[in-house]
Amino acid sequence: MIANSILTGYFRLDGGAMFGVVPRRMWSKLCPPDANNMISLAMRALLVRDGRRTVLIDTGIGNKQDERFRAHFEPHGEETLFGSLQALGVSREEVTDVLLTHLHFDHCGGAIWKNELTGITEPSFPNAIYWTNERHFQWAMYPNERERASFLRENFEPLYTGGRMAFIPVKQGVEFIPGITVRFTYGHTEAMMIPYIKNGDHTIIYSADTIPTRWHINLPYVMAYDVRPLMSLREKKRLLQDAVKPGHLLFFEHDPEAACARVGTDEKGRVTALATGSLTDMLND
Numbered sequence: 358m359i360a361n362s363i364l365t366g367y368f369r370l371d372g373g374a375m376f377g378v379v380p381r382r383m384w385s386k387l388c389p390p391d392a393n394n395m396i397s398l399a400m401r402a403l404l405v406r407d408g409r410r411t412v413l414i415d416t417g418i419g420n421k422q423d424e425r426f427r428a429h430f431e432p433h434g435e436e437t438l439f440g441s442l443q444a445l446g447v448s449r450e451e452v453t454d455v456l457l458t459h460l461h462f463d464h465c466g467g468a469i470w471k472n473e474l475t476g477i478t479e480p481s482f483p484n485a486i487y488w489t490n491e492r493h494f495q496w497a498m499y500p501n502e503r504e505r506a507s508f509l510r511e512n513f514e515p516l517y518t519g520g521r522m523a524f525i526p527v528k529q530g531v532e533f534i535p536g537i538t539v540r541f542t543y544g545h546t547e548a549m550m551i552p553y554i555k556n557g558d559h560t561i562i563y564s565a566d567t568i569p570t571r572w573h574i575n576l577p578y579v580m581a582y583d584v585r586p587l588m589s590l591r592e593k594k595r596l597l598q599d600a601v602k603p604g605h606l607l608f609f610e611h612d613p614e615a616a617c618a619r620v621g622t623d624e625k626g627r628v629t630a631l632a633t634g635s636l637t638d639m640l641n642d
């Protein structure tokens with residue numbers, strides 16, 4: 358397995374929502390907000406290749422939202438999904454599978470692309486199967502009022518109706534392909550998928566929105582967006598138990614600087630980041 362971090366760009370979210378019950382005077386020291394209390398966050402996908410399959414995990418926000426949406430979430434930065442793949446020499450046609458951890462727009466918006474010349478929208482990867490799970494798909498199709506703004510049908514419904522979507526069985530630790538297993542979590546949203554990727558001596562944990570940044574390793578840092586925050590807390594503890602094992606790395610989808618961390622336990626028994634950096638740095642660490 359070869360794994361590469363794919364930065365698809367940045368956007369902004371409300372800092373308070375991102376850090377939940379943690380007071381602003383604490384989180385703002387770690388991550389200073391702008392005048393509107395917004396913080397800049399990465400949208401970082403992961404590309405995994407084993408010589409047969411080319412798997413993309415999550416896709417970022419995409420390019421098809423209107424000005425009103427863009428004014429709200431302020432996508433920014435030079436990087437794009439297609440640009441970052443191209444920099445690795447990977448074409449859109451080569452991608453065989455797109456694993457969508459969940460269907461919030463900042464994770465699956467890039468699955469369907471808008472041709473800016475013709476205005477036509479189509480699947481971003483013409484030969485790929487797009488993977489979700491049935492429980493989450495139903496949840497996203499008929500969302501509760503609190504998550505409604507995060508589930509935009511245009512990001513995923515056409516994949517389903519176009520016969521391009523497939524469901525991963527909802528079974529803890531299920532093997533997606535050899536070398537990638539999936540854990541299901543229910544705190545952030547219903548049946549979000551956390552892929553564990555074997556990479557030589559390492560296991561990369563793509564923690565999605567369970568531990569979106571290195572600051573969220575700290576247990577009380579649970580996003581206000583989560584539908585079941587106490588379950589998020591339990592799931593985070595469970596994930597950190599795995600992350601402290603030798604050879605395990607935590608991958609951060611939203612951290613504005615660090616893609617990855619090696620974690621361990623400090624003298625008080627708390628899990629903490631021992632080293633952070635790019636995925637390549639951490640794999641060679």
Ligand SMILES: [Zn+2]
Nearest residue numbers: 459461545566
């Ligand atoms: Zn999410």
